[in-house]
Amino acid sequence: MAGNNGSKANGLKVVGKPWKKVDAAEKCTGQTKFADDIFLPRMLHCKLLRSTVPHALIQNIDASQAVKSPGVKAVLLGRDLPTLYGIMPVAQDEYALAVDKVRMVGDPVAAVAALDEDAATEAVDRIDVEYELLPAIASIQEALDNPEPRIHEYGEYGNVHRRIAYEFGDMEAGFAEADFIREDTCFYEGNTHLPLEQHASVARFSHDGKLTLWSSTQNPHYLHRTLAKVLGLAASHVRVIATPCGGGFGGKCDPFNHDIVVSKLAMMTGRPVKICLTREEVFYCHRGRHPVLMRTKTGFKKDGAITAMHHRTFVDGGSYGGHGVASTFYTGVLQPTTYKIGRYKFDGVRVFTNKAPCGPKRGHGTPQPRFAQEVQMDKIAEQLGMDPAELRKRHLVEPNSITANWLRIGTIGLGKCIDKVLEGSGWKDRFRKMPHGKGLGLACSAYMTGAGTAIYWNSMPHSGVQLKLDRSGLVAVFCGTTEIGQGSDSMLAYIVAEVLGIDPFDIRVVTSDTDITPVDLGSYSSRVTLMAGNAAVQAAERAKDYLAQAVAEKLEVPASRLGFAERRVYDLESPDKGVSFIEAVELAETKFGTLGTTGSYKPPKAPGKFKGSGVGPSPAYSYCAAVAEVDVNPETGWVKVNRIWMAHDGGQSINPVLVMGQVEGSIYMGLGEALMEEMVYRGNRNVVHKFPSMLEYKSPTTLEMCDVVTYLLEDREPNGPFGAKEAGQGPLLPVPPAVANAVYDAVGVRIDEVPITPEKVLKAIRTKAKGQEGRYGPLTFPECEMPAPITVPTPQEGGDGKAVVREPVVEQK
């Protein structure tokens, strides 16, 4: 059985080995410069005045006292930055500072730059804003019930931001083939990234008209475009440097209002301007997990084969668009990537509410539907009297196949992953066989290794790498990737070192500087290792060609016979004959002149050809399976997760110890979502966040974190560099449903809502004791008129990936 490649990664010298990270020493000695660690001469400090009301028109802003406040150098209002922006071209709905209206508590209204933070804070307090209050919308149902007042003047209608409807195949036929049909409703509460680093940025505007912004962003490229647009500067005069990011998890993907504000203030004052958000402000920046209400109708046969699935989601977007349209797609598009689903229909509705805007958090839009699907699989198994693992294994998606919704699946190691966690957890002897209060639960998932489409439409590379080599022997790698702790800088060094036969620490990695490094789209969608890694392979192979040609001439052997290893270039047929790597570079520099190469990567074309088919395709999908073991106290409802066994099919690890770290971190974050994390508001009290602090927003400490047993399945993926797939997001997804399924095994109640808090468990236990259904979760599902779906026949039905052209509807009398 293929599996963990361990230390024997098939002849590779660097890839597959547990090297230290190239930035490990810096990070362990406090030398890494995060954005807030930058102090520039004459630097001013910025503070934002934020809305104290959830929904209001701005009647008047009086900043006259702030301007006169001691130490103040500039005051900025919304009218000074009147250009709308947003990360997605379809959602240009944000102002850097509110212009005429605020849409949430925390919306920035004005900004001050002053000599120090205290002076800026004092000045901000002196700004008076008169609001004309509007009714606020605090939930999905309220958004549907109250089309007026609209939070935004765009979108579908009322407070419905976006509706999407897809039908893959003949649903009627699909449900008719089923022996059973069941419909389940569940809710996944929103939660937030909670990076330890508070967002920060520093702007400098030089007198030659050029702007430099250091920012804690994950996506310098999109921020670069936004700054140029909103500030009215040529993009070539804007330089964004993404500082090492002190935790991102998706929360630093959007271009933020404070990035724009400090840039503008630097332009106004001619001095550097810094902002570092308070923790409370970070909560209001959010862009995290959308609360999603889901109803899934699934038709299945006696053996569990799914003939049809109609999956519906209502997505609480908060106050702005952000990534939300993509997030909404993600609440449905990846459902068919794990088990065969004959026909698939997906309806998604995103609404605006007067809460902090939601967006991409680790797993972007997919943990919620994966929870719905994996809990339902457990229920289907129960209904059929089948083992839930057997049910899943019997109906796995085939490798090298195309799903009902036109996603191309390459390698899939899910079956092996399931076997691993079953074996590890002692499933056969323990599932449904443990004493009351103890349980095991299984869940699986798949995730993209990079989004197949850029956020704005273009046909250019998604990632570029430049290499510089010179007679010193140093190889410098330039790439726009952003190090957010996942090890992307190290990954570039490992890959280039592997190709050139040198040590990764012989390499200087220069990243995330839009002036200096080639474009990489950013650290999101688990795209970096595959996309930048492939670009790095190409650049390094081209450099290797130069060196090989020059060395071949010197050694008088064909270039194809040269090996690169251990800092040498040598004749593969007589390895003693060779030159050092430095000599090889000297020879090449002599022969070709100054050496430099480039590499770039573009994902393969997706098989779907219908509108909206750009969301979901990926060069490769990672897979994983998890078993959670829980203790549930039937008296208190307290859930303790003892251990999670996780098997992850991430292809060949570029560095296994870093992959382990990603898997463990994903399990941790999934555990927090499963048990305790929730981004909730006081709907009846001004829609303020219930607890915008790290003490009260519960996240797992060392005392709540469970034991973890990780298995890495390292079958190589042809589309990945050296066979790698993603690791940083996928392993989060099965954790919440595995915990929910384990709770059912332990105490026989279904908690169809995340987080699974003691209150909910206890309620379900009590209703069960009364002879009612032992369940906690939503009972009703809102109605919303949907547009006619985009209808695409499935590959099995002989479709060609295109939507069916509709005949105009003729009304029948």
Add this chain to the structure above:
Amino acid sequence: MTLRVNGELAEVAFAPHKTLLEVLREDMGLTGTKHGCELGECGTCAVLVNGQPVLSCLALTVALEGHEITTIEGMAQGPDLHPLQTAFADLGAAQCGYCTPGILLTAQALLEQVPRPSLEQIQQALAGNLCRCTGYIKIYEAVELAAARMAGEPAEPRKESVYGWE
């Protein structure tokens, strides 16, 4: 005021209301000490005062004259990393690296008191330090590894920590 930081005396002038976190970062240029909340909730800003972990965001600097303050910048001895730092690097226990200084110093204080701590003792000692990247697993393993090496054992990371279970 004279502060004793990382074994050296330094004359520092600052506003009297400033916290130790602010003085270290803003007045002494020791930005290795990070902050995550400035409210004493996350443990990110931990430094050692007389060998004990203290949240620098809650410590008033004027009260610390004559006390021995250790920051992450003072952890390595010359060019040699502290065994905890090496173990963290070996195991990738610093992902984004932002909570790392506070955790390293808290772990150092633990190892001074309990040279070979049990897993539970490590968990208790680090219960006040949030980390959002690692799930704490690699941190525990690194503390254990460092403790073994400090006891003179030629310890290496366990195979399961690095490659996963077979």
